[in-house]
Amino acid sequence: MKQIMFTEDPQFWFETLRLFGHASYGGSDFGEVVAAASTVTPGDYDSWHDAYRAMADRLYAEAADAGPVTARDLLLRASTYYFSSEFFLHGDPADPRIASAYDRSVECFRRAGVAEPVEIPYGGTVLRGYFYRAPGAGPKPLLIMHNGFDGSAEECHYMGAAAGAEHGYHVLTFDGPGQPSAIRHDELVFRPDWEHVVTPVVDFALGLDGVDSSRIALLGVSLGGMLAPRAAAFEPRLAAVVAVDGVYDAGAAVTGALPWDRTEIVRRANAPEDPEFDALLAAGREANSTLRWACDHGRYVLGAATDREFVAKYLEYTLEGGVAEKITCPTLVCEAADDLFFAGETETEPRRLYDHLNAPKTLLTFTAEEGADAHCHVGAQRLAAGRIYDWLDRTL
Template structure:
């Protein structure tokens, strides 16, 4: 889709698109997004925070005195805007604005959940702690299929309401949306950073979910969004209880999003990232961040969620998130690989296939590739401009598969 705002900052534009997409399920208003974006100075993280926080605070204030349905709608949009406010601040984890805006986002979403039939916050036992999420219970009696959902590098379990949780409930699915290690509730307040063996996480989530008598144990699927497109297939390779897995969008090697921003091949970057010292690489990264807004954001956020002290340490850790070494080939359940044809992060080039196609080509079991295009307005990363279209096609595939 043509870049309509922030023409020199692809990352600011994508995050704005993301909020436009949430309009589909009530998570934003077009006018609110446009007016708020118009107050932001391009490339200025403080300006971004201040604009979205102001809009969120205004809506939350209105919601506090509104009638029930009006309050629900306002709180849902306020939750989105609070989450947006702290999005670019993670390069300095001690910034008090992060927890304030994040906690207000969750608080507003909980106010919404109080008025949504069949939706409740849950705490999932995990390694002596808990993972936070939401259970969307489908109406009616009898065991139902379950879709377990998680986000990726930077998204939250609350945001999954718009990426398929609400859509699944109305289609007769139970949906369990959760934050795993490295994801918002786990990193903000428990200090749990990402881990490569995602099956360790999903296994404990399935233990929790399958204890519910309303879940059909033969019809449990897993869906991962964004970097979840490598995490969910990784879990499926080692978790036999899954009947299907969905990658939105498919990722074979997460570091594919970084390699194209640096002047070396993958092996050279890995070698230099793992070196005890590499002043040349450090200088290159510093210069790259000054020129490339995506790299600037990714390294700052990446240090936060990977538990890395430096940009090089983040890259060394990030390059471990892949499905090479026979992992993709281990997956035996049906896999739906989604692809955005103008993905900001995981597109290929004339010589390298896109990450979704790399994953699809390595799968040896039942598989489906689903491409979303410019003509459909769905070509952005995770189809943020076409969430009803995307969820419709995904759930139709799940219906047919399960």
């Protein structure tokens, strides 16, 4: 989708488009996002924080005196803006603005009352999420849904969870390790063997009243487009898996910008020292707003001390080595025609995943003509949700 704001900063534009898209299910309002974004200085993380924190604070205050429906709507939008305000601050995990805004974001979402908070037992602690119950009697299919590299369980509301009930599905969302509630409250960093995350979630789901155990599907967003298929390769109780968008090798987002092949990059990233590699990453941060943000956030959520260590850890997030071929359940691979992160030089990451699948498979491409060509179709979330649930109807 053509950039209409932040034309020199693709990362700021993508996050703005992401906020626009959340309006589809009440997570933002177009004019509010334009008003906040118009005060932001491109590339200035502090100005981004200040703009969205101020917008969120205004809505939060207004909700205190509003009627119940108005308050719900105000709180949902405030939740989105609080979360967005701290989005670019993770280069310094000790920044007090992160916890302040994040905790208020979760408070607003829970006070809005659109889903039931749940805690899923996991390794001596819990994974936090939400359960959305479909109306009507009798067992219903269940969609388990999680976000990716930087999104939250609360954000899943706007990216498919809110749509579940009207399509006749229960939905269970959660934050896994590395995702907001897990990293902020329990310091659980990402892990590539995501089946060890999804299996206890499926265990929990089977104990929920009204769930049809033969019709449990899993959907992952963004990096979740690699994590969810990884889990499906080892979790036989899943009846279908959806990758929004598909990712075969997450590390391709980094390796394509470096002058070595993947084997050499792995070796150098894991070396005790590599000044040349460090210099390349430093130069890349200066030239590329997305790489700058990805390294800052990546150190935070993968538990890396340096940008090079982040790259080394991130290269483990791949379905290479026959993992994709192990998936047996029907798989929907979504693809954005103009993906900022996983476009690929010769073949997109969704198509790489699709080509390696032996299971029944569908490739669904979203285009610029539909306004849906951005990463995870953030500009067309109702269109994407409708097509995904229709595929689930046909598949389950």
